[in-house]
Amino acid sequence: MLQRPSNDAPSRLIRDCRFGEGVVVGPFTNLYECEIGPGSQVGPFTEIQAGVEIGAGCKIQSHSFICSGVLIGDGVFVGHGVVFVNDKAPRATNPDGSLQGQDDWQLLPITVEPTATIGSGALILGGVTIGRGAMIGAGAIVAADVPAGATIRGEPARLR
Amino acid sequence: MLQRPSNDAPSRLIRDCRFGEGVVVGPFTNLYECEIGPGSQVGPFTEIQAGVEIGAGCKIQSHSFICSGVLIGDGVFVGHGVVFVNDKAPRATNPDGSLQGQDDWQLLPITVEPTATIGSGALILGGVTIGRGAMIGAGAIVAADVPAGATIRGEPARLR
Amino acid sequence: MLQRPSNDAPSRLIRDCRFGEGVVVGPFTNLYECEIGPGSQVGPFTEIQAGVEIGAGCKIQSHSFICSGVLIGDGVFVGHGVVFVNDKAPRATNPDGSLQGQDDWQLLPITVEPTATIGSGALILGGVTIGRGAMIGAGAIVAADVPAGATIRGEPARLR
Numbered sequence: 049m050l051q052r053p054s055n056d057a058p059s060r061l062i063r064d065c066r067f068g069e070g071v072v073v074g075p076f077t078n079l080y081e082c083e084i085g086p087g088s089q090v091g092p093f094t095e096i097q098a099g100v101e102i103g104a105g106c107k108i109q110s111h112s113f114i115c116s117g118v119l120i121g122d123g124v125f126v127g128h129g130v131v132f133v134n135d136k137a138p139r140a141t142n143p144d145g146s147l148q149g150q151d152d153w154q155l156l157p158i159t160v161e162p163t164a165t166i167g168s169g170a171l172i173l174g175g176v177t178i179g180r181g182a183m184i185g186a187g188a189i190v191a192a193d194v195p196a197g198a199t200i201r202g203e204p205a206r207l208r
Numbered sequence: 209m210l211q212r213p214s215n216d217a218p219s220r221l222i223r224d225c226r227f228g229e230g231v232v233v234g235p236f237t238n239l240y241e242c243e244i245g246p247g248s249q250v251g252p253f254t255e256i257q258a259g260v261e262i263g264a265g266c267k268i269q270s271h272s273f274i275c276s277g278v279l280i281g282d283g284v285f286v287g288h289g290v291v292f293v294n295d296k297a298p299r300a301t302n303p304d305g306s307l308q309g310q311d312d313w314q315l316l317p318i319t320v321e322p323t324a325t326i327g328s329g330a331l332i333l334g335g336v337t338i339g340r341g342a343m344i345g346a347g348a349i350v351a352a353d354v355p356a357g358a359t360i361r362g363e364p365a366r367l368r
Numbered sequence: 369m370l371q372r373p374s375n376d377a378p379s380r381l382i383r384d385c386r387f388g389e390g391v392v393v394g395p396f397t398n399l400y401e402c403e404i405g406p407g408s409q410v411g412p413f414t415e416i417q418a419g420v421e422i423g424a425g426c427k428i429q430s431h432s433f434i435c436s437g438v439l440i441g442d443g444v445f446v447g448h449g450v451v452f453v454n455d456k457a458p459r460a461t462n463p464d465g466s467l468q469g470q471d472d473w474q475l476l477p478i479t480v481e482p483t484a485t486i487g488s489g490a491l492i493l494g495g496v497t498i499g500r501g502a503m504i505g506a507g508a509i510v511a512a513d514v515p516a517g518a519t520i521r522g523e524p525a526r527l528r
Contacts, residue, residue, distance in 0.1 A: 058381065059219055059236075059379060059381075059396075061218065061219075061235055061236075074398075075381055075398060076236060076253075076379075076381075076396060076398065076413075078234075078235060078236065078252050078253075078270075087467055089467075091415075092398050092415055093236075093253055093271075093396075093398075093413055093415065093431075095251075095252055095253065095270050095271075105460055105461050105465065105466075105467050106460050107458075107460040107467075107468075110398075110415050110433055111253075111271065111289075111413075111415075111431065111433055111449075111451070113270055113271055113288045113289065113328075115288075122461075123459075123460045123461040123465065124460055125458050125459055125460040127451075127453070127458065128433045128435075128451050128453075129271075129289065129431075129433065129449065129451045131271070131287075131288050131289045131328045131329050131346075133287070133288075133327070133328050133346050137325070137343060138267075138285050138287065138325055138327070139283075139285055139323070139325055140265055140266050140267040140283045140284055140285040140323070140325070141265050141282075141283040141323065145265065145283065146265075147247055147249075147265050147267075148267075163459070163460070163461065165457070165458055165459055165460070167453070167458070168433075168451045168453050168491060169329075169451050169489075169491045169509075171328060171329045171346050171347045171362070173346060183457060184365075185365065186451075186453050186491050186493060186509065187365075187491045187509040188365035189329075189346065189347040189362045189363065189364045189365050190364070190365065191364040192364070200365050201365060202365055202491070202509045203363060203365060203509065203523060204509045204510070204511035204512070205504075205505065205507075205508035205509050205510065205520050205521060205522055205523060219379055219396075221378065221379075221395055236396060236413075238394075238395060238396065238412050238413075238430075253396075253413055253431075255411075255412055255413065255430050255431075271413075271431065271449075273430055273431055273448045273449065273488075275448075289431075289449065291431070291447075291448050291449045291488045291489050291506075293447070293448075293487070293488050293506050297485070297503060298427075298445050298447065298485055298487070299443075299445055299483070299485055300425055300426050300427040300443045300444055300445040300483070300485070301425050301442075301443040301483065305425065305443065306425075307407055307409075307425050307427075308427075329489075331488060331489045331506050331507045331522070333506060344525075345525065347525075348525035349489075349506065349507040349522050349523065349524045349525050350524070350525065351524035352524070360525050361525060362525055363523060363525060
């Protein structure tokens, strides 16, 4: 594994990450303590947090947020503006008013199996597994496991 | 109040803001003419506009947009990719074709009372008040007042 | 047409674009091979891709993503965090495991006619036309053509 992406781009913050061969990371990105497999691409305005593992040949598109606890297999497509959530009931503070720290909440892991697609603007809630090759539609809120090969649509708005 | 956050981070644009003790502001942020209370944290890729007031001990997560007219109490959690909206029917131009300016639309204020949580990807529309301790689910579109302590869920997408 | 916006701002990446007189582009922006008409404004944390054409007097707000294949007429308002989608079933890789390239998928164009408004957080799916003066509500997922002057609401979350 390499310590830098294969390309250069301005305005990247990359700290303690491991990259496979040929990984391309766009500008305006904030990556730390994560691992990205060979040939994967990461778009601009993305944050990838500590402990995230992304497989080979993935595309992570712009404006996406991948939080700690997320494991992404090979060949996964993550669209633009996708947000992963790892906390069921986040709070800023504890009942005593102190700011919550890392020990004050339970991290809910998320697994995205190989070749799945997550459409733009989708929200993936903590604790779910998205099965191999599943297709999550743009804007879907995924709150339960998705079987391999399944298709989930977002809810299109209706004309009034 | 201080004129700079307590931490340092690259690629921040901070103009005419006031910060309480211990405020932490992430990289890739655009803050202007706003006020942020002691101990609060602001994530990367956020914009906070003029006139916004944020209390003490808040967490404002990455990719969120907090527009003019928003008042946020103490201990509030704002998730990733949350967007506040302060204009009911925005238009780029006036009927005569001129670009709309500050006097051509009505700002609708939003109040978020202390210890509320706004889940990732939620949209908060202008004119609403979110009550103390309320929990807004990820991806919810909040178009009406939310009572103190209430829980609002986003609508999970269904399997087809 | 000009090669630079009329204003200056830090942390902009602008490559091979054409700008009309008076165009204002915010900081933290990634624009390439696109054309933006006179008097239009582009907010921070936006990406505008190759081939996009934006008319005169438009407002493109922060955190929006405008992909290849999008044509936007004069006087259009694009809210914060709006995402356009140009691929019906995106995949990271081909069946043989190779990373998809530009020839492996079909670009679906999107047209936004003059004076339309797209509310914050809306998703506009590939292949649709949004008619003149239409009003797309915040958070709407637009999966079909919208007639001129029509109003589309997002689906507000319900109180439980």
